[in-house]
Amino acid sequence: SYDLTQPPSVSVSPGQTASITCSGDKLGDKYVWWYQQRSGQSPVLVMSQNNKRPSRIPERFSGSNSGNTATLTITETQAMDEADYYCQAWDTNNYVFGPGTKVTVL
Amino acid sequence: EVQLVESGGGLVQPGGSLRLSCTASGFNFNNYEMNWVRQAPGKGLEWVAYISSGGTSIYYADSVKGRFTISRDNAKNSLYLQMNSLRAEDTAVYYCARVLLRACDYWGQGTLITVSS
Numbered sequence: 001s002y003d004l005t006q007p008p009s010v011s012v013s014p015g016q017t018a019s020i021t022c023s024g025d026k027l028g029d030k031y032v033w034w035y036q037q038r039s040g041q042s043p044v045l046v047m048s049q050n051n052k053r054p055s056r057i058p059e060r061f062s063g064s065n066s067g068n069t070a071t072l073t074i075t076e077t078q079a080m081d082e083a084d085y086y087c088q089a090w091d092t093n094n095y096v097f098g099p100g101t102k103v104t105v106l
Numbered sequence: 107e108v109q110l111v112e113s114g115g116g117l118v119q120p121g122g123s124l125r126l127s128c129t130a131s132g133f134n135f136n137n138y139e140m141n142w143v144r145q146a147p148g149k150g151l152e153w154v155a156y157i158s159s160g161g162t163s164i165y166y167a168d169s170v171k172g173r174f175t176i177s178r179d180n181a182k183n184s185l186y187l188q189m190n191s192l193r194a195e196d197t198a199v200y201y202c203a204r205v206l207l208r209a210c211d212y213w214g215q216g217t218l219i220t221v222s223s
Contacts (some may be wrong), residue, residue, distance in 0.1 A: 095153035
């Protein structure tokens with residue numbers, strides 16, 4: 001089975017940049033999707049196919065994917081960005097989620 | 107507005123069965139693939155099952171294969187998950203999610219399944 005790895009937590013100050021990584025074997029050869037889940041809420045898709053931002057997602061969210069690592073970057077981080085973030089890939093008829101990264105805005 | 111509403115959750119004993127439903131509105135349901143995704147208390151997301159728009163292609167996570175069955179009724183705009191031989195480790199919030207280009211682009215609010223004696 002295919003596995004994805006994420007750091008358990010990332011801390012960022014308001015207005016600064018947060019980078020959340022997702023690692024997997026030759027992940028750059030696959031598409032990666034990212035989800036935001038605020039406390040007590042359902043997940044929301046924030047990045048599609050590595051770097052395509054859904055229309056309802058702010059421009060401060062961006063994504064990249066190369067080598068073994070995909071990255072979701074949040075610039076000018078706001079308090080409302082505090083949430084759990086999950087990466088997702090697709091591998092041979094399986095949807096694979098990363099373990100999630102808790103982003104804390106201090 | 108896209109809406110997905112899950113129902114059918116509750117408390118069930120180990121070894122028991124439960125059927126979840128997801129009612130869709132705000133989009134042409136029979137044009138979209140669908141997923142069930144679950145989240146154990148305090149844990150991350152786990153994909154459970156996938157069904158194609160016409161119901162002809164179905165995939166399951168290894169953890170539920172042989173116990174869970176995904177199905178859909180496009181005439182009723184509804185997605186289902188029949189869960190048999192339930193175990194304590196199946197305890198989770200179960201979400202239905204619309205699939206677009208292998209992304210879960212819309213999610214329901216989830217329904218809680220608790221497997222306990």
